[in-house]
Amino acid sequence: MFNFWGINTVLFYRWQKIFMIPLWNKIANYWNKAFLTIIVLLIVLFLDAIREVKKYSTAHGTEKAANINPNAYDHIQMKLFRSQRNLYISGFSLFLWLVLRRTVTLITQLAKEMGIQVAMEIQVANTNEAARKYMEENEKFKYRFPATDGEIEIQEATNEVTAVKKQSEGLKREYDRLMKEHERLQVGGCEDKSSEKEWGRERSRVVQDV
Numbered sequence: 339m340f341n342f343w344g345i346n347t348v349l350f351y352r353w354q355k356i357f358m359i360p361l362w363n364k365i366a367n368y369w370n371k372a373f374l375t376i377i378v379l380l381i382v383l384f385l386d387a388i389r390e391v392k393k394y395s396t397a398h399g400t401e402k403a404a405n406i407n408p409n410a411y412d413h414i415q416m417k418l419f420r421s422q423r424n425l426y427i428s429g430f431s432l433f434l435w436l437v438l439r440r441t442v443t444l445i446t447q448l449a450k451e452m453g454i455q456v457a458m459e460i461q462v463a464n465t466n467e468a469a470r471k472y473m474e475e476n477e478k479f480k481y482r483f484p485a486t487d488g489e490i491e492i493q494e495a496t497n498e499v500t501a502v503k504k505q506s507e508g509l510k511r512e513y514d515r516l517m518k519e520h521e522r523l524q525v526g527g528c529e530d531k532s533s534e535k536e537w538g539r540e541r542s543r544v545v546q547d548v
Contacts, residue, residue: 373439380435384428390421 394417 373435376435377432377439380428380432383424384432387421387425387428391418391425394418394421 394414
């Protein structure tokens with residue numbers, strides 16, 4: 339199976355080279371016109387052969403029934419044989435011409451598709467090679483120019499700012515929780531002066547921390 343595909347691939351590449359010849363491109367412009375002309379001619383010959391076969395078949399039966407001159411009978415039989423021969427030749431030529439036309443069309447299309455496929459494979463290979471070189475150069479650049487002290491300090495400062503922001507958010511959440519607790523106690527009417535003072539001190543501490 340693989341040998342079959344390999345042989346076909348080689349043949350298709352050879353046909354592709356043939357179809358790339360400038361002379362073939364010039365002939366291809368007249369190919370459709372020549373095909374239509376020849377196909378019309380073969381159809382006419384095929385129809386004429388059918389007419390001749392019917393004509394001499396009828397005459398052959400009439401002459402045989404009439405028992406006339408043997409020479410005339412042989413002449414009609416010879417005409418019938420020639421008309422049948424022409425029918426077979428024209429019919430086979432018509433069929434062969436259609437098959438040839440279809441084969442050439444398929445080979446041409448396949449050669450073009452294979453050319454496009456080869457071009458795409460080359461483009462993909464070039465893209466992969468460029469990406470690989472870019473990655474190698476990027477790695478070399480990282481090894482050649484490591485992170486400087488200034489970049490390290492900036493990273494540390496960024497980490498500190500992030501930690502302060504997280505701490506501030508935690509204090510804010512705690513403050514909101516105390517406010518909700520205070521409102522709940524006010525609504526319930528169960529707070530006293532000592533708890534009020536205690537809550538005030540805790541609130542002041544949270545505000546100072548914020």
